[in-house]
Amino acid sequence: xxxxxxxxxxxxxxxxxxxxxxxxxxxxxxxxxxxxxxxxxxxxxxxxxxxxxxxxxxxxxxxxxxxxxxxxxxxxxxxxxxxxxxxxxxxxxxxxxxxxxxxxxxxxxxxxxxxxxxxxxxxxxxxxxxxxxxxxxxxxxxxxxxxxxxxxxxxxxxxxxxxxxxxxxxxxxxxxxxxxxxxxxxxxxxxxxxxxxxxxxxxxxxxxxxxxxxxxxxxxxxxxxxxxxxxxxxxxxxxxxxxxxxxxxxxxxxxxxxxxxxxxxxxxxxxxxxxxxxxxxxxx
Amino acid sequence: xxxxxxxxxxxxxxxxxxxxxxxxxxxxxxxxxxxxxxxxxxxxxxxxxxxxxxxxxxxxxxxxxxxxxxxxxxxxxxxxxxxxxxxxxxxxxxxxxxxxxxxxxxxxxxxxxxxxxxxxxxxxxxxxxxxxxxxxxxxxxxxxxxxxxxxxxxxxxxxxxxxxxxxxxx
Numbered sequence: 001x002x003x004x005x006x007x008x009x010x011x012x013x014x015x016x017x018x019x020x021x022x023x024x025x026x027x028x029x030x031x032x033x034x035x036x037x038x039x040x041x042x043x044x045x046x047x048x049x050x051x052x053x054x055x056x057x058x059x060x061x062x063x064x065x066x067x068x069x070x071x072x073x074x075x076x077x078x079x080x081x082x083x084x085x086x087x088x089x090x091x092x093x094x095x096x097x098x099x100x101x102x103x104x105x106x107x108x109x110x111x112x113x114x115x116x117x118x119x120x121x122x123x124x125x126x127x128x129x130x131x132x133x134x135x136x137x138x139x140x141x142x143x144x145x146x147x148x149x150x151x152x153x154x155x156x157x158x159x160x161x162x163x164x165x166x167x168x169x170x171x172x173x174x175x176x177x178x179x180x181x182x183x184x185x186x187x188x189x190x191x192x193x194x195x196x197x198x199x200x201x202x203x204x205x206x207x208x209x210x211x212x213x214x215x216x217x218x219x220x221x222x223x224x225x226x227x228x229x230x231x232x233x234x235x236x237x238x239x240x241x242x243x244x245x246x247x248x249x250x251x252x253x254x255x256x257x258x259x260x261x262x263x264x265x266x267x268x269x270x271x272x273x274x275x276x277x278x279x280x281x282x283x284x
Numbered sequence: 285x286x287x288x289x290x291x292x293x294x295x296x297x298x299x300x301x302x303x304x305x306x307x308x309x310x311x312x313x314x315x316x317x318x319x320x321x322x323x324x325x326x327x328x329x330x331x332x333x334x335x336x337x338x339x340x341x342x343x344x345x346x347x348x349x350x351x352x353x354x355x356x357x358x359x360x361x362x363x364x365x366x367x368x369x370x371x372x373x374x375x376x377x378x379x380x381x382x383x384x385x386x387x388x389x390x391x392x393x394x395x396x397x398x399x400x401x402x403x404x405x406x407x408x409x410x411x412x413x414x415x416x417x418x419x420x421x422x423x424x425x426x427x428x429x430x431x432x433x434x435x436x437x438x439x440x441x442x443x444x445x446x447x448x449x450x451x452x453x454x
Contacts (some may be wrong), residue, residue, distance in 0.1 A: 045404065048404055048406055048409065049406065051406075052406035052407070052409045055408040061353070061407075061411065062352045062353060064353075064355050064405060064407045065350060065352045066348075066352075066357070067352045101352065102351040102352055104348060104350040104351075104352040106350075106427060118318060122425070122427065122428070126351075126352075153357070154358055157358055157361070186384055187358070187384050188358075189356065189382030189384070189402065189405070190382060242382075242384060242443075242451065243303070243441065243450055273405070275405065
């Protein structure tokens with residue numbers, strides 16, 4: 001493992017970047033909308049979303065006060081070693097990042113029941129927020145890439161992982177996902193959203209693929225299925241902040257895994273809000 | 285853009301309609317899932333004044349308050365939305381949050397001359413509008429405690445007013 005302090009510092013900076021900075025492709029798509037949307041009644045909302053992002057990036061302050069639960073995805077290249085010490089350093093970097101950001105202190109105190117009932121209050125330090133289980137995937141080339149995602153509560157309320165009886169037609173799967181996304185977007189409030197979707201054989205696999213879609217998705221590079229989902233959501237007229245109109249969705253991020261010989265597929269959908277995906281990546 | 289000062293009067297409310305953009309100046313309470321039901325319990329026990337809380341003409345923003353800033357949480361979470369009728373009856377005129385509200389909540393707001401407005405979830409920009417903040421009750425809940433914020437030109441869009449809702453426009 002490279003120097004422990006070097007890893008901690010890189011992870012800390014990556015977490016802060018994920019929490020304060022829109023990706024270049026997201027800024028590009030918002031700028032394009034602003035140009036297209038000049039006379040549109042919702043144009044001010046899109047402008048405000050971009051203005052908020054630019055202020056957050058400039059001042060290194062959170063894009064959203066719900067700074068989210070840190071999720072880490074590791075891409076392992078050839079000959080790379082994932083060790084206990086490396087995981088420990090990553091966890092330490094996340095902790096330091098949350099403290100410096102600062103993240104919203106929202107770790108819940110107590111035993112199992114007390115945490116579930118939130119009956120013992122919260123830890124004062126934002127660094128007390130535990131990292132979600134780390135996901136590992138392989139990549140071409142050497143090295144280790146560390147992706148950090150900060151997952152807010154609103155999109156979690158509107159997320160859904162369930163089976164779909166697909167009738168051997170992709171149209172059935174897309175229709176079901178659009179129905180879920182429409183229902184969620186109506187209640188989300190923080191639209192325009194970005195539906196992020198994983199399609200797999202099990203609930204675990206579909207959810208993992210959904211997270212992978214979030215790190216690999218690009219607002220300016222969309223395949224036909226992604227375009228179709230975005231287009232259908234934009235016909236719902238839910239609009240920015242639920243105020244009706246256009247757009248309801250900015251893009252769709254879809255990752256399709258292996259499938260089983262069966263009449264079911266498992267889909268995991270997370271409606272990223274207007275501040276998400278909050279993601280950044282570094283190479284160790 | 286309409287300027288609104290707190291406390292909000294029934295006359296102020298009567299002039300506002302859905303899709304109006306407003307800028308709020310003055311004091312607003314901030315609370316969410318954990319403290320709003322507690323506030324309702326205090327109202328029912330007639331113990332609100334013992335905490336120095338006056339809800340007459342008040343505004344309540346559904347948010348946590350932390351060093352990360354403020355931003356609307358989903359007002360349609362059961363603990364928040366279910367508190368809206370009782371809080372309105374107790375004098376809250378302006379509920380601030382995000383997300384669609386049910387028809388029964390729209391009716392309860394109307395029955396109490398109260399309104400619901402969406403605060404754009406733009407925490408980096410909203411932080412600049414907060415002049416002062418302090419905890420007024422339930423300090424043990426940390427960022428979810430009931431706070432009092434002093435705000436200047438705090439932006440919102442009226443989403444529910446006088447029995448009408450932007451969520452029923454279609």
